[in-house]
Amino acid sequence: xxxxRDVKRGSSRRRExxxxxxxxxxxxxxxxxxxxxxxxxxxxxxxxxxxRNLVERLLNSGLLKSEEVDGRPVYDITPRGQAFLDTYWKMxxxxxxxxxxxxxxxxxxx
Amino acid sequence: xxETSVPKGGHVRLGAVDGxxxxxxxxxIEVDGQLVVAGRARFAGHAEVGGNFExxxxxxxxxxxxxxxxxxxxxxxxxxxxxVEVDGQFRAREVDVDRGLRIAGPARAETIEVGGVLEGGxxxxxxxxSVGGRFHxxxxxxxxxxxxxxxxxxxLVELETLEAGGLVRLQGGSVRRSIEVGGRFVxxxxxxxxxxxxGGVADLRGEGKGxxxxxxxxxxxxxxxxxxxxxxxxxxxxxGNGRGEKVEVGGKFEVGGxxxxxxxxxxxxxxxxxxxxxxxxxDLGGRLSARRxxxxxxxxxxxxxxxxxxxxxxxxxxxxxxxxxxPLVGGTxxxxxxxxxxxxxxxxxELGERATARRIFANTVRLSDGAAADEVTYTGSxxxxxxxxxRTPPRRADALPxxxx
Numbered sequence: 001x002x003x004x005r006d007v008k009r010g011s012s013r014r015r016e017x018x019x020x021x022x023x024x025x026x027x028x029x030x031x032x033x034x035x036x037x038x039x040x041x042x043x044x045x046x047x048x049x050x051x052r053n054l055v056e057r058l059l060n061s062g063l064l065k066s067e068e069v070d071g072r073p074v075y076d077i078t079p080r081g082q083a084f085l086d087t088y089w090k091m092x093x094x095x096x097x098x099x100x101x102x103x104x105x106x107x108x109x110x
Numbered sequence: 111x112x113e114t115s116v117p118k119g120g121h122v123r124l125g126a127v128d129g130x131x132x133x134x135x136x137x138x139i140e141v142d143g144q145l146v147v148a149g150r151a152r153f154a155g156h157a158e159v160g161g162n163f164e165x166x167x168x169x170x171x172x173x174x175x176x177x178x179x180x181x182x183x184x185x186x187x188x189x190x191x192x193x194v195e196v197d198g199q200f201r202a203r204e205v206d207v208d209r210g211l212r213i214a215g216p217a218r219a220e221t222i223e224v225g226g227v228l229e230g231g232x233x234x235x236x237x238x239x240s241v242g243g244r245f246h247x248x249x250x251x252x253x254x255x256x257x258x259x260x261x262x263x264x265x266l267v268e269l270e271t272l273e274a275g276g277l278v279r280l281q282g283g284s285v286r287r288s289i290e291v292g293g294r295f296v297x298x299x300x301x302x303x304x305x306x307x308x309g310g311v312a313d314l315r316g317e318g319k320g321x322x323x324x325x326x327x328x329x330x331x332x333x334x335x336x337x338x339x340x341x342x343x344x345x346x347x348x349x350g351n352g353r354g355e356k357v358e359v360g361g362k363f364e365v366g367g368x369x370x371x372x373x374x375x376x377x378x379x380x381x382x383x384x385x386x387x388x389x390x391x392x393d394l395g396g397r398l399s400a401r402r403x404x405x406x407x408x409x410x411x412x413x414x415x416x417x418x419x420x421x422x423x424x425x426x427x428x429x430x431x432x433x434x435x436x437p438l439v440g441g442t443x444x445x446x447x448x449x450x451x452x453x454x455x456x457x458x459x460e461l462g463e464r465a466t467a468r469r470i471f472a473n474t475v476r477l478s479d480g481a482a483a484d485e486v487t488y489t490g491s492x493x494x495x496x497x498x499x500x501r502t503p504p505r506r507a508d509a510l511p512x513x514x515x
Contacts, residue, residue, distance in 0.1 A: 026275025026292060027242045027259030038191065042209055042226035043242020043259045085275075089292045089309025090343065093327025096311050097344030097361060 020044075021063070022088045024054050025081050028064060033076040040075065118155075131165065133157045135173060144179075153192075162198065170194065180215065193226075216249070250283075266299075282316055300333075317350075334367070351385075380413065392423070404515060422515040430462070437514045443472075445481075455513040461498075471510045487511075 027043035028035040037055065041048045055075065058064040063081035066073045077085075112129035116122050116137040124131075125142035127149075135155025139145065144162040151163075153170035162179035168187040176195045183202035187194070191208050199215040205222040214231040222228065225242045233249035241258040251264045257273040267283035273290045282299025289295065289303050295312045303320035306312060312325045318335040329342045334350035339357070346359045351367035361379040371389035375381065380397035387400040392409040402419035403409075409423035417436035424441035428434060432449045440456030445465040452468045459472040461481035470483050473490040477483065477498035486492060486504040494500065 022292070023260070023275070029275070030240055030242055030257050030259045038208060039225040039242055045226070045243060045260075085292065086309070090326045092293060092310040093325070093343050096327040 018088060020046075020054060021058060022085060024051070024058060025063060025077055025085050028075050029077045029082075029085075031074075031076075033074065034069070035075040036072060037075070116157075141179065168194075168202070174209075251280075357389075402515060420514045426456075439513050439515050455510070471513070473510070475504070 023044050024040065027040050030043070031039065037048055037051065040055070041051045044051060055064060058081065059066060062078055063084050064075050065078050066075045114124070114127045114129065114131050116131070116133040116139060118134035118136060120134065120137045122137070123140040123142055124145050127145070127147040130149040131147045131151045133139070133151070133153045136157070138158045139160060141159060141161030141163070144164065145159060147165035150167045150169065151165040153173065153175045155171070155173035157173065157175045159175070159177045159179070163177050164182040165184070167185040168183045170189045170192045172191050174193040174195060175189070178197045180198035181196045181200050186204040187202040187206070189207040189209070193210040194207055195212040197214045200213045200217040202219045205211065205219045207223070208225045210227040211222070211224050212229040216232045217230055217234045219236045222236050222239045224240070227243050228239070228241045228245045230247040230249065233252070234247055235252040237254050239245065239253050239256045243258070243260045245256070245258045245262045245264065247264040250266045250268065252268045254270045256262065256269055256271070259275045261277040262272070262274045263279045265281045267280050267285060269283070269285045270287045272278065272285045275292045277294045278289070278291045279296040280298070282297050282301050284302045285304065287304040289306045291308045293310045295306070295308045296315065297313070298315050300316035301314060301318055305322045306320060307324045309326045311328045312323070312330070314331040314333070314335065317333040318331045318337070320337055322339045322341070323329065323337050324341045326343045328345045329340070330347040330349070332349045335348050335352050337354040339355055340346065342359045342363070344361045346363045348364070348369070349366040352365050352369040354371055356373035357363065357371060358376045359378065363377050363381045365383040368385040369383050369387050369389070373389070374391045374393065375389040376393040378395045381394060381399070383400040383403070385401050387403040389405055391407045392405050392411065394411045394413070396413035397416070398411055398413070398421070399416045402417055403421045405423035407423070408425035408427070409421065410427045410429070411432060412429045413432060415421055415428065415432065415434040415436070420437040420439055421434070422439040426438055426440045426442065427444045428446055428449045428451065430446040430448060432446060434451040437453045437455060438451055440458070442458040443454050443456040444460045445451055445462055445467065447462040447464060449462060449465045451466070454467050454470045454472065456472045458474045459470050460476045461467060461478060461483070463478045464480040465478070466481065467483045469485040471487045473488065475486050475488050475491070476493040477495060477500070479495045480497045481495070482499040484501045486500050487507050487510065488504060489507055489510060492504045
């Protein structure tokens with residue numbers, strides 16, 4: 001299963017664009033400043049052409065940065081991108097708690 | 111050095127290759143005992159190797175190379191836009207694969223970096239493992255650092271650090287330094303850790319032993335848990351006994367056994383401890399429920415208190431309209447306005463306006479306007495403000511009876 005689907009695994013809610021952004025940022029983060037677009041596409045489980053659009057938006061929003069290495073762009077997460085991830089996961093935590101208090105309970109993978 | 115080539119779609123039988131090996135797309139190599147390549151093995155596209163395979167280095171591009179046996183790479187293995195599948199054991203120095211790596215048998219490498227999916231059917235030992243997408247392993251995982259952008263689903267672990275963006279599930283083991291997970295962390299068995307930081311949900315289904323725990327949403331430990339600090343944004347649960355330094359929970363906190371803290375317990379919502387609760391101090395927004403509760407310094411409680419054997423603190427304060435079932439023991443006990451309690455035992459007991467108590471045993475007693483008690487026994491002084499009532503006249507004694515707790 002591609003990483004992108006894991007972000008919201010077990011949840012019945014429709015995957016939002018914020019889930020995709022978080023997935024891309026998490027994968028880019030693993031490469032510590034050396035993320036190539038093809039590598040990220042394998043990690044996210046998304047075709048490169050579609051991924052480029054997301055990456056472009058993340059670059060324009062200052063959540064990712066890029067530089068040329070050996071004539072090819074590589075990507076890295078910015079402090080603003082890390083702040084996005086922190087907020088995103090914190091929000092997911094609140095959603096879990098509200099789901100529990102609403103009697104829904106957390107998704108069980110067993 | 112000589113090069114042996116296998117043409118596109120070729121079907122050949124090989125044993126020992128003196129120099130390098132070059133294999134074109136859709137080739138199939140039958141193995142004579144064992145395929146041993148002295149130099150480099152290069153694959154362009156899909157290929158199959160029918161048995162055990164050893165080479166100096168391994169590189170593939172744009173396809174899946176399947177090895178139906180063991181694969182031993184004396185130096186490095188790389189795959190550009192490709193995948194590698196090994197039915198047997200695997201050994202290499204540095205591994206760098208774009209698409210995916212699947213290993214059925216035990217695996218050993220110095221570093222493993224996979225862009226997409228890493229799957230292992232047996233034990234894996236490496237210094238570092240980095241996966242962009244998903245990492246799944248059935249056997250023991252031994253490494254210094256493991257990270258994945260997506261999910262990690264592994265067996266027992268012996269690690270220094272573990273980091274994932276989405277989801278981590280493991281059978282248990284030891285992560286000596288840190289576990290950092292964005293979404294959800296599940297350990298199905300006993301786990302030891304240096305620190306645990308999870309954005310969403312953490313579920314320890316066996317015993318837990320570690321340092322700091324920080325969870326944004328929900329935390330649950332199905333067995334006993336020892337920790338240094340436990341910080342939960344939403345709901346925290348320990349089904350067994352809890353032991354640590356400090357707890358901070360935003361919402362509700364439940365403990366199925368006893369809870370022993372060397373420091374502070376701070377909960378925004380409610381606390382429920384089935385057996386004994388001991389801590390240095392308490393700061394509670396809502397309800398407290400325990401068989402007995404003891405705080406070395408102060409306890410500040412916003413909601414109802416329910417104990418069977420009592421609540422004790424050097425400085426005990428119940429906020430406005432709080433209700434207490436079970437004896438309260440101080441130090442100093444202060445009931446806020448309209449608070450209601452049963453028996454109070456303290457050096458100083460103060461009831462706020464229109465607060466009520468059943469029996470009070472204290473050196474010094476102060477009842478504010480409209481406050482009321484059934485009985486007051488004191489050794490020092492009683493200060494009844496206008497409108498304060500004691501059903502039977504306050505009784506001065508030489509000594510107070512032994513306090514509970």
